[in-house]
Amino acid sequence: MIGRKSLGLLLMCVLLIWSMAACSNNENGESASNEQNENVSTSNGAENAEASPDEEAVLEAPPIEEDASLIVWDNGGSDLEWAQFVAEKFTDEYGIPVEVQEVSQSDAPTKLQTDGPAGLGADVFLAPHDQIGSLVASGLILENFYAEEYRENFLEASVIGTTMEGVLYGYPTAIDTYALIYNKDLVETPPATMDELIEQAKAFNDLANDRYGFMMEVGNLYFLHGFIAGYGGYVFGDNNTNKDDIGLNNEGTVQAAKLMQRIHEEILPLKNEDINYGLKETLFTEGKLMFDINGPWAIAALKESGVSFGVAPLPKLDNGKQPISFSGVRAYYVNAYSEYPEAASLYAKFATSEDMLLKKYELSGQLPPRKSLLENEQIKSDEIASGFLAQASSAVPMPNIPQMSVVWDPVGNAFATLWNEQSDPKPLLDAALQQIEDAISLSE
CATH class of the missing domain: 3.40.190.10 (Periplasmic binding protein-like II)
Structure with a gap:
């Protein structure tokens, strides 16, 4: 089988040989004989010796193996x-x-x-x-x-x-990816910013009657990444390929942590362990949840329930940036x-x-x-x-390097703790980073 690169090289050789022949003059100063040009034209399947762009594309197409299945x-x-x-x-x-x-x-x-x-x-x-x-x-x-x-x-x-x-x-x-899912019976226009979301959610909240304006999985890095990256945090450097450059305790990640603490304080005063996928789904389908951050996998159950809902991009952060979801x-x-x-x-x-x-x-x-x-x-x-x-x-894809496996739990646990205890984010994120770096070192 001739590979694509080999085929391209072969084509170049053919064209080079033809060019050399075309440039050699006969005794009368004329270019190569008509017979030579006809031979080249025939081999290229064209009237003219020089292949057109379309013909070159045909020549460079990969040869499909005979009797392939x-x-x-x-x-x-x-x-x-x-x-x-x-x-x-x-x-x-x-x-x-x-x-x-x-x-x-x-x-x-x-x-x-x-x-x-x-x-x-x-x-x-x-x-x-x-x-x-x-x-x-x-x-x-x-x-x-x-x-x-x-x-x-x-x-x-x-x-x-x-x-x-x-x-x-x-x-x-x-x-x-995930986005903002909202109840159309409760929301006239989806919020453009997180400030607007918090304002609308606060007005809807009635905790005594299990009515919540907003929910998300607050200790899950998969969903948190939208805020982390939107503020300038990151998992690995160089498009998530550099295991030696981890940005999960930088200022951007700290800002994301502070946003989560604001959400906890102003509109979602539940403990991390009390928020789960099943609770969100039940509240939403019963008309008791205004906003949820979720993905396409949630749609079938929402349609089956008959609830009227819409999907919008995640609201912009207070720095004007769009959250960058996984x-x-x-x-x-x-x-x-x-x-x-x-x-x-x-x-x-x-x-x-x-x-x-x-x-x-x-x-x-x-x-x-x-x-x-x-x-x-x-x-x-x-x-x-x-x-x-x-x-x-x-969005950006979840990192596909093996070291990602040791990132999820330390970061998720750090956010769960700072959510529950309203702790200073930086020391918790520093500790999570150290745990990740230690795990990576042990795996090498």
């Missing part, structure tokens, strides 16, 4: 229905048979560890972006063959999330042990085309990471999807 792993439910739809369309387009098997995105990376080297794994499989570190370290996935196209056409968060050490590996299929990215990856890497890469590209991702949205409601679909009228008219996508445009 593919296996694809994807989730069950609507994801499986979509994958089967894509496979059928791909086969119609390229004549390459595709078998879709149900293997969940959480199981696929582990299964590939054994099935991949044995030649039994899928050619293309779905995985969450935070698994990319181990997949790359194990040599199990190939880089994205069309990287520049994806960097140009996909949301930045989806590209960063599926990139490792500057190399793009993923073909993003969906992006998740996002999760689902993506297809190509198995490094595939017999048909060119066909598999073409399939992953086809699956993440505009038409296929729009179909995925129609079947599952999952947010498409293609920039062009942000302007699609069908999606723009869907208030829920457009609300989450508006926030997703300001």
Whole structure:
């Protein structure tokens, strides 16, 4: 099989040889013979010796392996229905048979560890972006063959999330983030700023009757990150890739901690341990909660309950900045042990085309990471999807380096303590940072 780089080199050699021949003059001072030019023209499939841009694109297209056939792993439910739809369309387009098997995105990376080297794994499989570190370290996935196209056409968060050490590996299929979910019967216009949210929530509060203006999981870094990053805090430096640069005790993180303490003091005087997902859902569906910070996974239950609700981006902070939420990215990856890497890469590209991702949205409601679909009228008219996508445009992916696993608990515990005890944030955040650094050192 000729790889893409080898093919490009071959093309350059052909053009160089032709150029040298064209420049050699005969005795009459004329350029190379008509016979030579005809031979070159024939080999390029064009009338003229010099290939047009369109012809060059054809020449540089990856050679698809003869007799290729593919296996694809994807989730069950609507994801499986979509994958089967894509496979059928791909086969119609390229004549390459595709078998879709149900293997969940959480199981696929582990299964590939054994099935991949044995030649039994899928050619293309779905995985969450935070698994990319181990997949790359194990040599199990190939880089994205069309990287520049994806960097140009996909949301930045989806590209960063599926990139490792500057190399793009993923073909993003969906992006998740959280936003502000509000009860339409209680809110005329969603707040543009956190000051407005606090004011509206305070006016609605009736704690004696279990009425709350606002709730969120106050000891969960996943949700806290919006405020932390909005004020200038960060988990790891260099786009969350530098384990030696941790910004979870800087001034920005301290400002986020002080905002949380203000929320506790003014509108949500419950202990951290008394706030949970089930309580928020119950209060919201009963019309006793005005605002909740939550994600697309909450939507099905809200729709089933019949409550009237909307989704809006997180309100701006008092520094004028948009909170920068964490996002999760689902993506297809190509198995490094595939017999048909060119066909598999073409399939992953086809699956993440505009038409296929729009179909995925129609079947599952999952947010498409293609920039062009942000302007699609069908999606723009869907208030829920457009609300989450508006926030997703300001999101950053959760770090995908292995050291992230030791960050969640120390930071979450620090925020839970400063929330419950109204403690000075800086010493607690310093202690959390030390705990993280110690854990990273022990793992090396």
